[in-house]
Amino acid sequence: MSPTLGLQLLVVAAGAVGVAAVARRVGWPAPLLLVVAGLVVSPVVPAVPLEPELVLFVFLPPLLYSAALDSSYLRLRDVKRPVALLSIGLVLFTTAVVGLVVHLLLPGLPLALAFALGAIIAPPDAVAAVAVGRRLGLPRRSLTILIGESLFNDATALTAYRVALGAFTGGTVDLLDSTGQFLFAAVGGVAIGLALAFAFAWLFERTRDSLVENTLMLLIPFAAFLAAESVHASGVIAVVIVGLYLGNRMHLRGYGTRLVSGAVWKVTDFFLEAIVFALIGLQLVTVIEGISGFGAWQVAGYAVAVLAVTILSRFVWVFAVTSLMTVLSRGARLAPTRQQSVILGWAGMRGVVSLAAAFALPPGILPRDRAMLLFLTFTTVIGTLLIQGTTFPALIRRLGVSSAQEQYEDRLAEAAAQQAALEAGLAELERLTGEQEGEPDEIQRQVIEQLREKSWRRSLTAWERLGGGTGPGGAETPSALYRRLRRDMLQAEREVFVRLRDERRLDDEVLREVMAELDFEEAILERD
Structure with missing residues (x-):
């Protein structure tokens, strides 16, 4: 040229x-x-x-x-x-x-x-x-x-x-x-x-x-x-x-x-x-x-x-x-x-x-x-x-x-998928916390409660639209614990969304939207 x-x-x-x-x-x-x-x-x-x-x-x-x-x-x-x-x-x-x-x-x-x-x-x-x-x-x-x-x-x-x-x-x-x-x-x-x-x-x-x-x-x-x-x-x-x-x-x-x-x-x-x-x-x-x-x-x-x-x-x-x-x-x-x-x-x-x-x-x-x-x-x-x-x-x-009817059906499907993903994420959180030795201390309980609250908040938002560090002694800091548990929960939620897409219960466009939300949240976790 x-x-x-x-x-x-x-x-x-x-x-x-x-x-x-x-x-x-x-x-x-x-x-x-x-x-x-x-x-x-x-x-x-x-x-x-x-x-x-x-x-x-x-x-x-x-x-x-x-x-x-x-x-x-x-x-x-x-x-x-x-x-x-x-x-x-x-x-x-x-x-x-x-x-x-x-x-x-x-x-x-x-x-x-x-x-x-x-x-x-x-x-x-x-x-x-x-x-x-x-x-x-x-x-x-x-x-x-x-x-x-x-x-x-x-x-x-x-x-x-x-x-x-x-x-x-x-x-x-x-x-x-x-x-x-x-x-x-x-x-x-x-x-x-x-x-x-x-x-x-x-x-x-x-x-x-x-x-x-x-x-x-x-x-x-x-x-x-x-x-x-x-x-x-x-x-x-x-x-x-x-x-x-x-x-x-x-x-x-x-x-x-x-x-x-x-x-x-x-x-x-x-x-x-x-x-x-x-x-x-x-x-x-x-x-x-x-x-x-x-x-x-x-x-x-x-x-x-x-x-x-x-x-x-x-x-x-x-x-x-x-x-x-x-x-x-x-x-x-x-x-x-x-x-x-x-x-x-x-x-x-x-x-x-x-x-x-x-x-x-x-x-x-x-x-x-x-x-x-x-x-x-x-x-x-x-x-x-x-x-x-x-x-x-x-x-x-x-x-x-x-496409008004399709848009309503998309929001309904997204809300249902968010509910299923919420349950999978909370189940993964329960499994992870159950594997820990001993009872969680007060800080760990607060972190776990924050994770539960955040999951419920995202699920409720979907329905509303429809209408790694260590602390002293090698222990995880609260922020590191939060990031680790939340990342595992996000992965469990992604698996649910993909499964629902493969079962034809969720459209690809909706999958991309919710995956982007999860990706942005994980990106923020990495920046914290």
Whole structure:
């Protein structure tokens, strides 16, 4: 990377962080404001190239890994059917429909390149939709489907993209060979992801150092992505598998690892997402200059047609799949409601991966065709972000889709779990004190009583929300005794929360909240 490009990216990063900070302050969706800001300043600032390798090998792996790490494996398993239908079926359906429409609009464009464009713009980026949905209380099942789709759809789209480009350079499409490539990419990605997940889990068991573990965490997504891509497997799937596996076992790490990890990945997400969405808007001049040889109304018509087909194809697929799921489940309990289907259909905003794939088109393509493909990708990405992104909050409010009942159930489950954890903690305290020789002295009795009172206070707080040193002679000081006993109680309480999560009586989000509370308390114990 040249010094000039490095300086440009530094300026973009600083400006993007500033715009994102403003968006957070005023409560607007940061991705949309960043794209608009990029579009506004693009004509008056030097062109900032969007390097495909930078996006696919530097930005994409940590963003995918962070999303997988923070996702719920158990919830994703519950919605595996709709996620598979969207991340595989919808991507292939969109690729085919958009490819055929583009071929009809531009008969001079090779059919393989038309399908390549379909694969480029097929995968949505759920960052903006999930951010809005969480803020407005979108039901957890809908959010999980959107997150699951965004985790896996890039793998399908990039594989279809490679097959289409292979057909363009080779001149023919072998359906059997293409299917084999897709299966190898998927199975290879899963195998490499699991192998690395087991290896890193084994390593973490022997590290027990929060600083070292979180440093390794930063390297994991790049290692998984490069390992899979080096054998032509899916790097996307490998990263997601590692993230889901380690995220589901995060409770086995120390409290310091969890506390630091949460902060590290929040900063990483904020920084990288700010840059990539700003880069989208900054490509305006580059894209417009490439189509200078076409008529303005002609290319505008092409752009509108491709954007409309992209949006409509998602609605057609979502409602067709919803109807099929309703029939197969003999009722609508397992299938999304009509309101949720509309939400899923409208949450099809495209992102930077589509632009990166368009910029990565091989040099053998005619400049005129390349410029048109890049323009249609850019207008589709911008169109979905600005049209669907800006209207998404109003649509959620208009349909009255809410997670209020889920939030009440979460608080109820948390209160019940706190009660069970309290009993486990007190039982552990009784066991520990019963193992001491002789009767406890007055100071020890006071410490034990404080521990009991603190446990009861935390349990009562949950219900309200619903409506190491030594003293003289080698004896433990009161503070050391308190810390030792309380740490053992905290561990017993954690085991209860994890068990209830595994028994599906507590959601992963609630588990993370209560684990964070326990981790902060243990951190305070270490500081005392």
